[in-house]
Structures are given as structure tokens and as C-alpha cells.
Amino acid sequence: MTLQIAALASGVGSNVAAVIKSINEGMLDARMRIVISNRPGAPVLEKAAQAGIPVYVKDSADCENREDYDRALLAAICDAGADTVVLAGYMRMLSPMFVAAHRGRILNIHPSLLPSFPGRMGTEDAIKYGVRLSGSTVHFVQETMDSGPVIIQVVVPVHAQDTGETLMPRIQALEHRIYPQALQWLAEDRLRVEGHRVNLLPARKPNGSMASFGQSPLGPWMVSPPLEGF
Amino acid sequence: MTLQIAALASGVGSNVAAVIKSINEGMLDARMRIVISNRPGAPVLEKAAQAGIPVYVKDSADCENREDYDRALLAAICDAGADTVVLAGYMRMLSPMFVAAHRGRILNIHPSLLPSFPGRMGTEDAIKYGVRLSGSTVHFVQETMDSGPVIIQVVVPVHAQDTGETLMPRIQALEHRIYPQALQWLAEDRLRVEGHRVNLLPARKPNGSMASFGQSPLGPWMVSPPLEGF
Numbered sequence: 001m002t003l004q005i006a007a008l009a010s011g012v013g014s015n016v017a018a019v020i021k022s023i024n025e026g027m028l029d030a031r032m033r034i035v036i037s038n039r040p041g042a043p044v045l046e047k048a049a050q051a052g053i054p055v056y057v058k059d060s061a062d063c064e065n066r067e068d069y070d071r072a073l074l075a076a077i078c079d080a081g082a083d084t085v086v087l088a089g090y091m092r093m094l095s096p097m098f099v100a101a102h103r104g105r106i107l108n109i110h111p112s113l114l115p116s117f118p119g120r121m122g123t124e125d126a127i128k129y130g131v132r133l134s135g136s137t138v139h140f141v142q143e144t145m146d147s148g149p150v151i152i153q154v155v156v157p158v159h160a161q162d163t164g165e166t167l168m169p170r171i172q173a174l175e176h177r178i179y180p181q182a183l184q185w186l187a188e189d190r191l192r193v194e195g196h197r198v199n200l201l202p203a204r205k206p207n208g209s210m211a212s213f214g215q216s217p218l219g220p221w222m223v224s225p226p227l228e229g230f
Numbered sequence: 231m232t233l234q235i236a237a238l239a240s241g242v243g244s245n246v247a248a249v250i251k252s253i254n255e256g257m258l259d260a261r262m263r264i265v266i267s268n269r270p271g272a273p274v275l276e277k278a279a280q281a282g283i284p285v286y287v288k289d290s291a292d293c294e295n296r297e298d299y300d301r302a303l304l305a306a307i308c309d310a311g312a313d314t315v316v317l318a319g320y321m322r323m324l325s326p327m328f329v330a331a332h333r334g335r336i337l338n339i340h341p342s343l344l345p346s347f348p349g350r351m352g353t354e355d356a357i358k359y360g361v362r363l364s365g366s367t368v369h370f371v372q373e374t375m376d377s378g379p380v381i382i383q384v385v386v387p388v389h390a391q392d393t394g395e396t397l398m399p400r401i402q403a404l405e406h407r408i409y410p411q412a413l414q415w416l417a418e419d420r421l422r423v424e425g426h427r428v429n430l431l432p433a434r435k436p437n438g439s440m441a442s443f444g445q446s447p448l449g450p451w452m453v454s455p456p457l458e459g460f
Contacts, residue, residue, distance in 0.1 A: 130427030197360030224387035
């Protein structure tokens with residue numbers, strides 16, 4: 001069923017742009033109903049406006065009570081006719097009330113192989129730790145940060161000379177594929193949460209592979225479950 | 231410089247066997263001087279004996295004081311002429327005294343993408359969490375468990391239907407390549423610990439790749455840094 005998406009973002013919103021692109025290309029069965037930001041002037045707002053998508057801005061600096069703030073967001077989401085919440089660099093914890101209101105319909109993307117390196121500085125923390133493989137995770141959102149059931153993960157190599165600035169583009173290039181893919185699986189109603197694990201129901205035309213992997217100009221990568229055309 | 235290895239293992243010792251095989255094939259510049267176990271009857275002991283390698287067994291159940299126990303191990307390692315300690319499923323914490331005695335010369339392999347899922351049940355914990363990518367990590371040993379600087383990591387996909395029993399063989403097949411590779415880099419004196427990161431000095435014939443990846447009968451995998459012939 002066509003997803004009616006509300007995207008929440010605090011910054012550049014490259015993942016929001018990737019989702020919009022996938023919708024426009026007919027890959028993702030969804031409509032972007034509204035883009036919401038807690039930061040006035042966030043670049044994602046201009047991207048949304050250029051794409052003709054309504055925006056809603058409410059400065060989180062002005063609002064001391066998280067539940068009051070989130071209630072305003074829920075009203076904006078409801079007014080926009082959205083049924084699915086897509087977090088894309090939304091740098092603010094959601095209240096349990098917000099999570100309960102859209103349980104099972106809130107997705108987040110986090111630039112690490114969760115549960116390693118949750119929190120605001122996932123990429124930088126991975127660099128500091130010295131892991132040789134990192135990546136990104138799309139997951140269902142629960143009350144605690146960066147901890148919900150995992151839908152899809154991508155891995156890329158980390159080099160000894162990497163900084164956050166050199167690693168991030170390699171991760172983001174793949175985020176722009178795995179996030180639309182995860183949303184399309186949600187649109188196809190193929191995701192089943194069983195305990196803390198996510199079971200992906202088979203496609204009508206299963207391709208039989210165990211993972212997607214390849215080599216881009218930015219380097220090698222591997223995705224599990226395998227991508228289906230993204 | 232040829233490594234003089236003491237291997238510590240509590241169980242089957244498939245990684246010990248893989249190291250011995252790499253030595254015998256002339257891939258790994260090392261000698262296996264002694265195999266040590268804290269469990270009488272551990273299968274690794276028979277493997278070692280068949281390969282003509284001296285063994286030392288001291289039942290950890292008989293010994294209440296960890297430092298006393300580790301002192302006996304240090305003496306056995308010294309007597310055997312070993313200078314490098316290889317942990318391979320050694321299910322016992324080392325005392326800080328032991329770690330200090332061989333600092334920078336103790337390696338461990340752990341069946342997860344550290345820092346995710348440290349501890350005894352790495353593979354099972356990854357399954358329970360529902361990650362879609364897991365693997366194994368070779369790292370230098372520090373006082374705290376499964377936390378030292380990372381030398382090499384391998385990743386494999388995890389499937390929704392996986393159990394520990396089905397995931398483990400896919401991880402182990404790659405462990406048998408990355409552990410000898412990490413040891414060969416140590417033998418070539420190419421590993422430099424800088425803070426918590428490990429810098430791998432270039433090979434004399436650098437191959438220029440960012441990672442090794444491939445597809446085996448067990449499925450796809452990716453290793454970083456890239457393997458050099460292993």
C-alpha cells in the first residue's frame with residue numbers, strides 16, 4: 001500500500017532527497033506528504049520546497065517540553081495525511097508518546113553497524129575506535145535511541161587514514177539505496193517484527209541471493225538482505 | 231621475524247588448526263611452540279598432539295587465584311620459547327599481570343564485529359539482536375575483554391532464519407583466513423598501534439585494493455584490510 005511519508009530531518013537531508021528521487025523514479029511506492037524540521041533554515045527545507053513538498057518547521061530551541069513539542073509534530077503529520085514517519089538525521093529524541101502514536105511505522109537510518117556506535121557521532125566514534133568495517137543501519141524506532149529491530153544493513157571498509165569526512169560519503173552513497181529499499185519493503189507489507197528480529201517475507205520473484213555486493217568508484221560494499229533493484 | 235607462538239584454547243581449536251596449516255603451507259612465518267588449554271580433554275589438545283606440538287594443560291577449575299594460574303601459564307610459555315600469544319576460543323579472562331607480560335604480543339579472535347557483541351556468546355547475541363551483518367574481529371588484547379585495537383575484520387550476511395549453529399560455520403570459514411593473515415602482518419612487523427587504531431604499514435608490493443571480497447559456497451564475505459594471499 002502506498003506509503004504516506006512524513007520525513008523528519010535537522011540538517012542537509014540527503015536521505016530525504018534520495019527517498020524523493022526513488023519515488024519520482026517509480027521505484028518506491030510512496031508519497032512524500034510533508035518534511036518537518038526542528039531547525040529553521042535547515043537545508044533540507046529548501047530541498048523539500050524545490051520538490052514542491054509542504055514543510056513544517058518548529059524550532060526545538062523554543063520548546064522546553066518534549067511532549068508538547070511532539071504533540072505539535074503529531075498534529076502536523078496528521079494534517080498532512082501521513083502514516084509513516086521517516087527519520088533522516090533528525091537530531092532530537094522522540095518522546096515515548098510520539099513513538100506509541102506511530103508504533104511500527106517509524107523508521108530511522110543510523111551511520112553505523114548497530115548496535116556498535118549509537119548516538120549522535122556514529123561515524124566519528126567508529127573512526128576513533130578503529131574498526132575496519134562500518135556502515136549504516138535502517139531500523140524500526142523504539143523508545144530508546146538507535147536500538148530498534150534491524151531492517152537492513154550495509155558495510156563498507158574503513159581505512160587507517162580515514163576521518164569522519166572521508167568515511168561519511170562512502171556510507172551515505174549506500175544509505176541512499178538502502179533507505180528507499182527498506183521503505184519499499186514496508187510499502188509491500190513484507191516486514192514482520194518477531195521479538196527483536198525482522199523477518200523479510202520473500203518477494204514474488206525471489207532472487208535467491210544472500211546479499212548484494214559490489215564495487216563502486218568509492219569502494220566495495222555489501223548489503224543484507226539483498227537489494228531488489230535499488 | 232618468525233613468530234614463536236603459544237596458542238591458548240579451551241575447546242575445538244579450529245583456529246589453532248588453521249594457524250598450524252598456514253605455517254605448514256609456508257604462508258605464515260611462525261612456529262607453533264606450544265598449545266595450552268585450561269580444560270583437560272579439550273579437542274584442541276589432540277589436534278596439537280597429532281601435529282607434534284607440545285601441549286600444556288592446567289585445569290582452571292582447580293585454581294582459585296587467577297594470578298597464580300596465569301603465572302603457571304607464563305612459565306610454560308617462557309619454557310617453550312614463545313614470544314607471541316594467540317587466543318583461540320580461550321574461555322577465561324587473562325589477568326592484567328599476564329597482559330602486561332606480553333603487551334602488544336597477544337592477539338584474540340572474536341566472532342562478532344566488535345565493539346558489537348563482546349563476551350562469551352558473540353554469535354548468539356548477534357542472532358538475538360537481529361543484525362543483518364555480522365562477522366569476526368582479530369584484535370590486540372587489552373585488560374578489558376574483547377576491547378583492544380582492531381587488526382582485521384570480516385563481515386558476512388545474517389539471515390532471518392539463522393541460528394548460532396547455521397551462522398557460526400560461515401564466520402569460522404573466514405576466521406581461518408583472517409587470523410593467519412593478522413599473524414603474518416605481525417611477523418612482518420607491519421602493525422602499528424596509534425591510540426586505539428591499528429595502522430597497517432604497506433606491503434612491499436601493495437595491491438591497491440580497499441578490501442577483499444568474494445563469494446564462497448557458504449555465501450558472500452568482505453574483509454578489511456584486504457587479504458594478501460590468505
